Every structure is written in C-alpha cells, then in structure tokens.
Amino acid sequence: MGCKFVGIPQEIHNLLKLFAKKTQISLSIDKIKHFCLHRIIAVGKQDPVILLYAFGGYSYQTRVTRFYSQIPISNIVAELNKFWHDVKTTINQIDPDWLLPEGLGTFQEVPPLLTAQPLLIGSKVMPSLAELNKLTGRLASPFSTANKAMVQQSIDALINYHNHYVTYTAMMLLAATGYRAVRNPLPLLSLFLPHYHCMVISDKDDEDFTNTRIVAVGSILAQQLNYYQNHIEKLCNLIIILKPELGEHIHSAIDKLRIALLNSFGENQTLLKSVKNNVKLPGPLFELQMKQDSLQCIAISPKTLKARLKGFKFPINFGRHVLRSYLLKKQLPSELINFQLGHWSTGEAALGDYSSFELNEAINLLTPIIDEMLQEQGWQALPTLLV
Numbered sequence: 001m002g003c004k005f006v007g008i009p010q011e012i013h014n015l016l017k018l019f020a021k022k023t024q025i026s027l028s029i030d031k032i033k034h035f036c037l038h039r040i041i042a043v044g045k046q047d048p049v050i051l052l053y054a055f056g057g058y059s060y061q062t063r064v065t066r067f068y069s070q071i072p073i074s075n076i077v078a079e080l081n082k083f084w085h086d087v088k089t090t091i092n093q094i095d096p097d098w099l100l101p102e103g104l105g106t107f108q109e110v111p112p113l114l115t116a117q118p119l120l121i122g123s124k125v126m127p128s129l130a131e132l133n134k135l136t137g138r139l140a141s142p143f144s145t146a147n148k149a150m151v152q153q154s155i156d157a158l159i160n161y162h163n164h165y166v167t168y169t170a171m172m173l174l175a176a177t178g179y180r181a182v183r184n185p186l187p188l189l190s191l192f193l194p195h196y197h198c199m200v201i202s203d204k205d206d207e208d209f210t211n212t213r214i215v216a217v218g219s220i221l222a223q224q225l226n227y228y229q230n231h232i233e234k235l236c237n238l239i240i241i242l243k244p245e246l247g248e249h250i251h252s253a254i255d256k257l258r259i260a261l262l263n264s265f266g267e268n269q270t271l272l273k274s275v276k277n278n279v280k281l282p283g284p285l286f287e288l289q290m291k292q293d294s295l296q297c298i299a300i301s302p303k304t305l306k307a308r309l310k311g312f313k314f315p316i317n318f319g320r321h322v323l324r325s326y327l328l329k330k331q332l333p334s335e336l337i338n339f340q341l342g343h344w345s346t347g348e349a350a351l352g353d354y355s356s357f358e359l360n361e362a363i364n365l366l367t368p369i370i371d372e373m374l375q376e377q378g379w380q381a382l383p384t385l386l387v
Contacts, residue, residue: 037061040083040334047334050079053121065343068324070122075329077109123321125314129376132322135312136378139168148385152238159288159295162235165384167308169228170285170300172379174319176221176370178341179203181317183301187283192217192225197363204342213342214351214359216366220374223381231384232284238386239288243295326373327366336362 009029016027033051037059040046048061049069054076084105091098109119120126127135142164151161170185179185180203186192191200194217202212217225240247282299289296298304302316309316320341327337337343339350339362350357 033057036083039087043086044333044335045086046079046083046331047328047337049122049328050076050083054080061345065324065338065341066122068123068321068341068343069328070120070126070321070325071328072118072120074109074118076121077107080107081105123325125318126321126325127314127318131314132377135171135309139164139171140378140380140382143168143382143385146385151385155295158235158238159290161385162231163287163308165228165231165382166285166287166300167305168382169224170305171319172221172224172374173285174316175322175377175379176218176319176374177201177215178320178323180320181302181305181315184282184285184299186285189225189229189284192222194222194226196360197222197367198359201342213339215340215342216363216370218367218371218374220371220379220381227381227383228284230387234384234386239295322377323370323373327369330369332365332369336365340366 012029016029020026033055036051037048040048040051041061047065047069048059049065050071051057052059052062052066053069053071084100088098088100088105142161146161147157150157152158173179173185174181177199179201182203185203186199187202191202193199197217197219198214199217200212201215236247282297285300287298287300287304289298305316306312324337324341324343327340335348335350335357338348339357344350349355350362351359
C-alpha cells in the first residue's frame with residue numbers, strides 16, 4: 001500500500017477515457033481522489049489519514065495528523081472496504097440494483113512475509129503497549145517503597161518523593177490529554193474544570209490565545225489531579241517552615257485557583273499570561289531542587305521530564321501520538337479526535353462562534369475511551385503520602 005506501480009496510472013487513465021466515450025461522463029484520477037477525500041470529510045465517520053496511508057500523496061487535511069497517527073495495515077484495508085460499501089449504500093437509495101465494480105470493497109491485506117507481527121504504518125515515535133506498561137510501572141515504583149513518616153520528617157526524602165510524584169502526575173497529564181511537550185503545563189489549577197470533566201489547554205498559542213482549546217478529562221486523570229492538589233497543599237505547610245518564600249509561592253499557586261473563579265475574563269487572561277510565561281515562578285507542576293544550600297522551585301519542562309526518564313527512547317510528546325492512534329483504533333469520528341488533539345483546520349474550530357459542535361456530548365464520548373486507554377497502559381490515580 002502506498003507503493004507506485006509503473007504503468008497503473010496510465011492504465012487507469014485509458015480506462016476512464018474509454019468510460020467517458022461510452023457514457024459522456026468525464027472522470028480523472030484527480031477527480032476520484034478529491035471525491036474520496038471530500039466524502040470522508042463530509043460524512044465524518046472516518047479519518048482522511050486513511051487515504052493518505054493507503055495511496056500516498058498530500059492533502060491539506062492530513063498535513064499534521066499524518067505525523068501523529070499509527071495504524072495497522074489491516075485496519076486501513078477494513079476502512080477502505082467500509083468506505084466503498086458506504087458509497088454503495090448511498091447509491092442504492094436511488095438505484096437499488098447498483099453494484100460496486102469488481103475489486104472495490106474487497107481489498108485484502110498482503111500477508112506479512114517475515115514476521116507474525118501486524119504491519120504498521122504512520123508515526124515512528126509510538127511506544128508499544130509493553131513499553132508503555134514498563135514506563136508506568138517505572139514511574140509508580142518509588143511509591144511502593146516510600147515511607148510516610150520518613151517523607152514527612154526528612155527534607156531530602158520529601159524532595160525526592162515530591163519530584164517522583166509530580167513527574168508521575170505530569171506524565172499522566174500529557175498521556176491523557178494530548179498536551180504538547182511544553183514548559184509549565186497546566187499553569188493554573190483553575191484550568192481544570194472537574195464539574196465539566198474537561199480542561200483548558202494553552203500549549204501552542206500567541207498573545208490572543210488563538211489555539212487555546214478545551215479537552216476531555218477522564219476520571220483517572222481527574223482523580224490524580226485532585227490528589228495532586230491535596231499533595232501541594234500539604235507540601236506548602238511542610239516547606240514554609242524551611243523556606244518561607246518558597247512556601248508562599250506554593251500557597252500562591254493554590255490560591256490562584258480561588259482568585260481565578262472571582263476574576264473577570266480580562267483579569268484571567270492577564271493572570272494566565274503572567275503565570276504561563278513566568279520563568280522564575282512556575283505553576284503548580286514543579287520540581288524541588290537544592291542548589292547551594294538553597295531550596296528552589298523548577299518548572300516542569302520537557303528537559304526535566306526527559307532527565308527523569310533516562311533510557312526511554314521516545315520524545316516527551318509521545319502521548320499525542322499514542323492518544324490519536326488509540327482514538328483512531330476505536331473508530332471515533334475525526335471531528336472528535338481533532339477536537340481532543342487541537343488538529344482542526346481553519347473554519348473547523350469546535351468552539352468557534354458559528355460551530356454546532358456539542359461539547360458535552362463530545363466529552364461524554366471521549367472520557368470512557370481515554371480511561372480505557374490509561375488502564376491498558378497501567379495508569380492509576382495514586383494518593384499522596386503527605387495527607
């Protein structure tokens with residue numbers, strides 16, 4: 001699939017030319033390609049990346065999504081067959097006796113010659129499920145041996161425990177939401193809206209927040225974020241005795257949750273900009289480090305996470321690749337997938353002024369599937385020992 005066979009385009013051209021003479025209907029390879037792409041987009045049940053992986057070429061709609069999707073070839077074959085059978089169903093509403101031309105709707109996967117593993121096409125930075133299980137086990141392992149009394153009485157043990165806990169929470173956040181690998185993710189706790197099972201994300205933006213979006217948040221991540229908020233509230237009380245100004249920062253990060261609920265829209269925009277771009281004082285996701293006998297607060301970033309995952313060969317934004325591929329596997333409409341990943345094109349913004357996108361319905365469809373994915377990968381909400 002995707003290979004170019006010498007002579008086939010010319011044979012198709014000759015066939016379409018003969019067809020035009022008999023029927024007076026002019027067709028071309030490009031017209032057929034455009035029909036397939038535009039029908040997939042209009043119907044919304046399949047993702048245009050299927051056509052790209054099957055036949056190659058370029059389309060504006062897949063310029064980004066092709067890099068974040070990995071699909072077994074067997075799934076592509078099944079999707080192509082489904083596409084043509086749907087076309088047949090539509091035509092049969094007008095002409096009940098019409099049949100698909102021979103070969104359409106009966107595509108078959110070429111059996112792999114050298115391996116029993118399924119043939120995959122697409123993203124090259126997709127961990128396998130076994131690698132993801134290994135990663136989550138590795139991230140959670142420090143908590144199985146942590147001692148509550150030691151953590152609350154020793155500053156070194158407290159720093160070590162907190163850094164493991166924030167790394168676990170941050171990596172779950174990236175995996176469950178499709179967050180890009182950015183410095184200071186979730187700059188305000190108030191961006192998480194547990195009552196609505198969603199979160200506001202600003203991970204690829206200009207000053208006007210053009211690409212700010214809402215994403216669905218499943219129950220596992222929601223519980224972990226609640227645990228983390230409890231964690232830093234208790235951490236604040238323990239730290240403030242040793243480092244008053246640092247404890248005050250942690251208290252401020254928590255207090256901004258209350259402030260944001262009272263602010264006006266304009267005040268919250270200013271608040272988000274000040275926190276998101278503040279190098280010295282990060283948001284609620286931070287590491288603690290001792291530097292020259294001074295306890296310091298360092299914002300979570302791709303660099304700090306990579307340092308915690310030594311030996312892990314995939315980039316920190318692997319979660320976007322895994323999430324999109326999983327949603328494709330579950331055959332969700334491309335509109336829902338692009339909503340979660342922020343992959344919409346101009347005029348397709350789910351929350352645009354003239355959009356008819358139903359936010360609550362989308363969240364209700366996405367959250368159980370995201371929870372299922374996290375469970376398969378081994379994620380679970382872990383309460384803090386500090387409470």
